[in-house]
Amino acid sequence: MDVHISLDGRRDLSGQIYRQLRAAIRDGRLRPDDALPPTRELARRLDVARNTVSVAYDRLMGEGYLTGRVGSGTFVSEAGTPAHAVTQGSALRPRPVWDSIAPWPSQDTAPVTYDFRVGVPDTGLFPHATWRRMLGSEQHGYGNPVGHKGLRAAIARHIGVSRAVRTGPGDIVITSGIQQALDLICRVMLEPGDRVAVEDPGYPPAHLLFRSLGADVVRVPVDDEGLCVDALPPNARIVYVTPSHQFPLGVPMSLRRRTALLDWARRHEALVIEDDYDTEFRFGGRPIEPLQNLDSSGHVVYVGSFSKTMLPSLRIGFLVAPAPLRQALRAAKYVSDWASPMGTQAALARFIDEGLLARHIRRMRREYQARHELLTTNLPSWLTLVPCAAGLHVTALAKDDPAPAVTRMRAAGVAIMTLAECSRSESAAPGLVFGYGAITSTGIAKGLELVR
Numbered sequence: 001m002d003v004h005i006s007l008d009g010r011r012d013l014s015g016q017i018y019r020q021l022r023a024a025i026r027d028g029r030l031r032p033d034d035a036l037p038p039t040r041e042l043a044r045r046l047d048v049a050r051n052t053v054s055v056a057y058d059r060l061m062g063e064g065y066l067t068g069r070v071g072s073g074t075f076v077s078e079a080g081t082p083a084h085a086v087t088q089g090s091a092l093r094p095r096p097v098w099d100s101i102a103p104w105p106s107q108d109t110a111p112v113t114y115d116f117r118v119g120v121p122d123t124g125l126f127p128h129a130t131w132r133r134m135l136g137s138e139q140h141g142y143g144n145p146v147g148h149k150g151l152r153a154a155i156a157r158h159i160g161v162s163r164a165v166r167t168g169p170g171d172i173v174i175t176s177g178i179q180q181a182l183d184l185i186c187r188v189m190l191e192p193g194d195r196v197a198v199e200d201p202g203y204p205p206a207h208l209l210f211r212s213l214g215a216d217v218v219r220v221p222v223d224d225e226g227l228c229v230d231a232l233p234p235n236a237r238i239v240y241v242t243p244s245h246q247f248p249l250g251v252p253m254s255l256r257r258r259t260a261l262l263d264w265a266r267r268h269e270a271l272v273i274e275d276d277y278d279t280e281f282r283f284g285g286r287p288i289e290p291l292q293n294l295d296s297s298g299h300v301v302y303v304g305s306f307s308k309t310m311l312p313s314l315r316i317g318f319l320v321a322p323a324p325l326r327q328a329l330r331a332a333k334y335v336s337d338w339a340s341p342m343g344t345q346a347a348l349a350r351f352i353d354e355g356l357l358a359r360h361i362r363r364m365r366r367e368y369q370a371r372h373e374l375l376t377t378n379l380p381s382w383l384t385l386v387p388c389a390a391g392l393h394v395t396a397l398a399k400d401d402p403a404p405a406v407t408r409m410r411a412a413g414v415a416i417m418t419l420a421e422c423s424r425s426e427s428a429a430p431g432l433v434f435g436y437g438a439i440t441s442t443g444i445a446k447g448l449e450l451v452r
């Protein structure tokens with residue numbers, strides 16, 4: 001390891017080396033088992049006598065910071081390092097809102113045998129070899145902040161045909177998943193303290209983001225027609241919704257509600273964010289028209305993602321900007337992270353253009369439909385399914401709080417989420433949310449036996 005040491009003058013050189021190495025070990029920059037350079041090599045690099053370095057090493061060994069292993073060199077010892085590095089004395093603190101923000105769902109380390117986690121596609125069925133072939137493109141520059149031109153054109157065609165979104169490549173900004181699209185929209189639209197209305201229950205990562213940016217997040221109930229538009233707070237600047245497959249309940253927003261929401265947004269000059277995260281997987285019924293298609297006044301920004309149709313690890317999503325926000329959203333992407341990785345974007349453009357995305361979606365739709373049917377027709381009798389015909393998860397309501405049952409299930413290796421984890425309201429309906437992207441049909445059948 002090339003440890004950084006800077007010597008000042010020619011006095012007490014051993015002492016200087018000793019103190020700098022000790023500090024690096026104490027504050028955790030050098031960790032147990034890290035190898036130090038041989039004395040001869042470090043002496044040459046620092047332009048000092050070898051003995052000067054040896055004296056420093058000997059002293060650190062004597063104090064237990066280093067150990068020598070015959071034939072292999074000098075290493076940082078376990079005993080000499082603190083359990084964790086602590087920098088003391090600083091009064092720096094994050095803004096208080098960060099005390100209550102943590103990744104969701106909480107990172108559970110229990111071993112999982114039956115994985116009903118939500119929002120995870122089956123990465124095992126992805127055509128990895130084909131994808132690797134696409135990845136060879138030469139894209140070494142910073143790239144255009146709005147995204148790869150070919151990809152924007154491919155997405156515009158794809159969502160134009162499959163989702164009736166009215167758009168062209170010039171409206172699209174490629175983002176690092178939907179999550180970054182939401183971040184950019186908020187940067188462009190919100191002043192600190194502005195209101196953002198969200199669905200309750202809803203998608204926590206979005207709510208956490210809004211709160212982290214200083215928004216006043218107001219939860220609005222959802223019923224079997226979707227968001228209760230009548231309950232919107234009058235001064236909301238943004239309304240964030242999942243109309244085609246409400247997260248997590250799964251209900252589509254009725255046409256009546258969609259029309260009412262657009263009318264409301266127009267009257268209040270509010271922006272509606274339409275999150276269309278997983279509707280490619282629809283197993284029956286008619287797909288609902290996106291708000292973006294029904295909107296004639298430019299109050300909707302549509303956001304989509306390749307996390308479900310491809311792989312979450314790609315971190316590729318996009319937004320379709322209404323004309324008045326287009327320039328600001330492009331600039332927001334630029335100041336946020338310049339551009340998303342161009343090589344991945346070029347590969348995705350090819351993947352779509354060659355019909356491989358459509359083929360993969362068709363295949364996965366059949367697979368997920370079989371899992372959806374298996375799950376929904378075999379739920380135990382204490383659960384009542386919330387009807388839904390799309391996506392990668394279903395919700396089932398319970399009469400009582402399922403938390404004790406969930407504790408037992410988790411101990412038996414079942415990863416599952418409660419409805420309460422998607423809501424902050426005390427009166428959240430008791431229920432469970434079953435993802436079926438990461439679990440095979442065999443796993444579903446066996447896992448359901450433990451759902452009691």
Ligand SMILES: Cc1ncc(COP(=O)(O)O)c(C=O)c1O
Pocket residue numbers: 118119120176177178179180203242247275277304305306307312316317
């Ligand atoms: C409601 C909702 N929006 C968006 C996403 C995906 O976000 P991203 O594109 O950042 O992976 C998910 C994933 O689970 C989701 O459930």
